[in-house]
Amino acid sequence: MLSRVADALFWMSRYLERGEHVARLLDVCFHLELDLHGVLAGPAELHWTSLTAVLQSRVPESDGTSTPRAAVTRWLTFDPANSDSIVSCIARARANARAVRGTINSSMWRELNKLYWRLKDADFASRADDSPHEFYQAVESGSCLFQGVCDATMDHDEGWHFIQLGKYLERASKTLRILDIQYHLLAGLTDPSELPLANLQWGGVLRSCRAYEAYRRLNVGRVEPERVVELLLLHPTFPRSVRFCLESAATALQAIEGDSPGRSLPRGDRELGLVLGELRYRDLDELLTGDLHAFLGGLQSGCSSVSSAVQERYALR
Amino acid sequence: MTETSSIAARAVAVNSSSGPFHGYHIGDAYDELFERDGRPRPHYRQLYRRLSALSPDEFRRRKTMTDLSMLQDGVGFTVYRQEEGIERVWPMDPIPRIIPAREWEQIERGLTQRVTALNLFLKDIYHDQFILRDRVVDPQLVYGGSYFRREFMHAPVPRDIYIHVCGTDLIRDTDGRYLVLEDNGRTPSGVSYMLQNRQVLKRVFPQVFEQYDVRATDDYPASLLEVLRFIAPGGRHDPTVVLLSPGVYNSAYFEHTFLAQRMGIELVEGRDLVIDDNRVFMRTTRGLARVDVIYRRIDDDFLDPLVFRPDSTLGVPGLVNAYRAGRVALANCIGTGIADDKGIYPFVPDMIRYYLKQDPVLDNVETYRPLLHSHLSHVLTNLDKLVVKTVNESGGYGMLIGPASTAEQRAEFRERVKAFPREYIAQPTISLSTHPTFVDGGRVEGRHIDLRPFILCGEKVVVVPGALTRVALPKGSLVVNSSQGGGSKDTWVLAE
Numbered sequence: 001m002l003s004r005v006a007d008a009l010f011w012m013s014r015y016l017e018r019g020e021h022v023a024r025l026l027d028v029c030f031h032l033e034l035d036l037h038g039v040l041a042g043p044a045e046l047h048w049t050s051l052t053a054v055l056q057s058r059v060p061e062s063d064g065t066s067t068p069r070a071a072v073t074r075w076l077t078f079d080p081a082n083s084d085s086i087v088s089c090i091a092r093a094r095a096n097a098r099a100v101r102g103t104i105n106s107s108m109w110r111e112l113n114k115l116y117w118r119l120k121d122a123d124f125a126s127r128a129d130d131s132p133h134e135f136y137q138a139v140e141s142g143s144c145l146f147q148g149v150c151d152a153t154m155d156h157d158e159g160w161h162f163i164q165l166g167k168y169l170e171r172a173s174k175t176l177r178i179l180d181i182q183y184h185l186l187a188g189l190t191d192p193s194e195l196p197l198a199n200l201q202w203g204g205v206l207r208s209c210r211a212y213e214a215y216r217r218l219n220v221g222r223v224e225p226e227r228v229v230e231l232l233l234l235h236p237t238f239p240r241s242v243r244f245c246l247e248s249a250a251t252a253l254q255a256i257e258g259d260s261p262g263r264s265l266p267r268g269d270r271e272l273g274l275v276l277g278e279l280r281y282r283d284l285d286e287l288l289t290g291d292l293h294a295f296l297g298g299l300q301s302g303c304s305s306v307s308s309a310v311q312e313r314y315a316l317r
Numbered sequence: 318m319t320e321t322s323s324i325a326a327r328a329v330a331v332n333s334s335s336g337p338f339h340g341y342h343i344g345d346a347y348d349e350l351f352e353r354d355g356r357p358r359p360h361y362r363q364l365y366r367r368l369s370a371l372s373p374d375e376f377r378r379r380k381t382m383t384d385l386s387m388l389q390d391g392v393g394f395t396v397y398r399q400e401e402g403i404e405r406v407w408p409m410d411p412i413p414r415i416i417p418a419r420e421w422e423q424i425e426r427g428l429t430q431r432v433t434a435l436n437l438f439l440k441d442i443y444h445d446q447f448i449l450r451d452r453v454v455d456p457q458l459v460y461g462g463s464y465f466r467r468e469f470m471h472a473p474v475p476r477d478i479y480i481h482v483c484g485t486d487l488i489r490d491t492d493g494r495y496l497v498l499e500d501n502g503r504t505p506s507g508v509s510y511m512l513q514n515r516q517v518l519k520r521v522f523p524q525v526f527e528q529y530d531v532r533a534t535d536d537y538p539a540s541l542l543e544v545l546r547f548i549a550p551g552g553r554h555d556p557t558v559v560l561l562s563p564g565v566y567n568s569a570y571f572e573h574t575f576l577a578q579r580m581g582i583e584l585v586e587g588r589d590l591v592i593d594d595n596r597v598f599m600r601t602t603r604g605l606a607r608v609d610v611i612y613r614r615i616d617d618d619f620l621d622p623l624v625f626r627p628d629s630t631l632g633v634p635g636l637v638n639a640y641r642a643g644r645v646a647l648a649n650c651i652g653t654g655i656a657d658d659k660g661i662y663p664f665v666p667d668m669i670r671y672y673l674k675q676d677p678v679l680d681n682v683e684t685y686r687p688l689l690h691s692h693l694s695h696v697l698t699n700l701d702k703l704v705v706k707t708v709n710e711s712g713g714y715g716m717l718i719g720p721a722s723t724a725e726q727r728a729e730f731r732e733r734v735k736a737f738p739r740e741y742i743a744q745p746t747i748s749l750s751t752h753p754t755f756v757d758g759g760r761v762e763g764r765h766i767d768l769r770p771f772i773l774c775g776e777k778v779v780v781v782p783g784a785l786t787r788v789a790l791p792k793g794s795l796v797v798n799s800s801q802g803g804g805s806k807d808t809w810v811l812a813e
Binding site for chain 1: 388389390391560564565570571573574575577578583584585586588589599600601602603
């Protein structure tokens, strides 16, 4: 496979996953806002603050004509100046797909292209304000549809593995980021009177990782931070957990590398192995009583070095 | 472009009480669907009947389906002019053009003859130059052509085939006679639209399609691959063939990906290739992989910055040397541009007589060459009636269409033609045949069209039974190029 093609597949997949992620976060935020009205007396700023923190995005200056919420959603959804806005992500995913149209099949291209043109459609874009759920849900569905078509119709060859690698590395690092920020922000909600609020907020964290229902199947009662960390970080078979993502990334890397006994292990594989060791064998209580922030930070930088090792090895970009 | 006065003069309205054809005007030009008296031609009757039954709403719905299919499949091209290309969807008209078997038989014979002569001509001028010595073609005309590559004199070419893929543009005069307007022997494009239009049309009008015995075109990519494998250096058994594209910003990028995918070969860009010891390799995730045949969709000028334009970043340094050394084959060959130079075009019928001892099956459009003194004065005094073309421009650029021109444009061309007579040719304004075409409001009007069939030259010459029909969408326009408001139609070649 051409290195340039592998590179484009990898980034196509990452940007699509990123776009989906931002869409889901915004969707969850809109819902949370409605829920919080019934719980809080004062203004509900916390979840919008955490949103920009999670996305490591600066909050655009409000121009005075729109509410801060509108400014944030516009920036995160449509602004072409924001390279991580949903529209930018989908456009970049499509630009990469376009560069490898000979490698992906026409059904995959059509799904991504449809999503792109849908977001460009002014009528549809106006729904982001009127009916945010419908809008953000469409982005998420578009991404899922693409992934489904990809898995069902593309040969699971080297190119497919590069797509998986991009997707899982992106998902793992975004999930780590959410856990890191939210665990810190919500740590203060310990007073019994704040339990309903904490319950809502933690539910939001799960929803923004599409893990709420999975959590409910495993646990009863109010959402507990410890169980959230366990599910999102360490669960071995849940496809949104960091461990699952990185196990899948490792599988993809091994498939790309092929069997070559005697060859020294590439740096990407080693980095990934070290991170996975932590996730497989660390004790949860030890994590929670220790410095979770430092631990999650370590994992995040582990993910970045895997990504750069991959690009170095396969001469991507 | 304004409607030429002659077209409006003798208009005949089609006598159809209702339906999309109501009030259809048949002008002076040859209409593909209607006879002069307004009756549909026999091979169009079924189609006419079907379309007449469609309500404007239904017709509009089919047109929307067509547009949506093209958009979602990403059948785009890029228009230059601005710094960055803009992506556009190539508009497809939902009404197909139909060519009966006996007309196609003549086209096929004529094109085979023509491209055979062009390949013999190229081999001749790059080797023995008999045709120049016998003064059938003026040597100055060849040496003065900007696409003549003297550095490739006597360079061996696999199987002596220079043009492997040719797209020849045909038009029809007022009597319906097919004439050759130009040959495209460098990197002709449009074949993917021929194939894509068929797919879309089958979705939009399945019932109409069923009624006709239309010859299939799907075999094109396989035939092209056969040609490319045939020219592998040293007759290599299982050659690696790649398609070399300038990248996503090229106007024909969709076509490049389409063909690469259909042939099952790698689409590469210049930066994917490296040359080592005159051998060509592509950079893969597993190291370098050898390349034997390159179907290049990059012009000569951009192929190799060491030989041609040093500022080109699209090409591959050292590629030309590898080609000269016979380590890699290129399709089409370097230097074929001299054969589709419009200054050489008037001599193609002579080439056919010279090399093949045959009369041309398809005639050229009458052409004046300002280089000849007698022609020059005719051209200068008739600028308002003629079409003046720059010999090495394509895509509808660098043209003067006399009847539609302004006095300033004519004055400008007058000076240029006098100063550089080799650079121009002039032809009478032929109004091109018209074809019923969907227009806003769910109705049908006549629009001018041309025809670009595709010819493959490998072990034998193959003319794919289909073509790209380009249509000038603005009313009265004679310019069919996609970059200038043109669209396309599916083209049905009938089996019987």
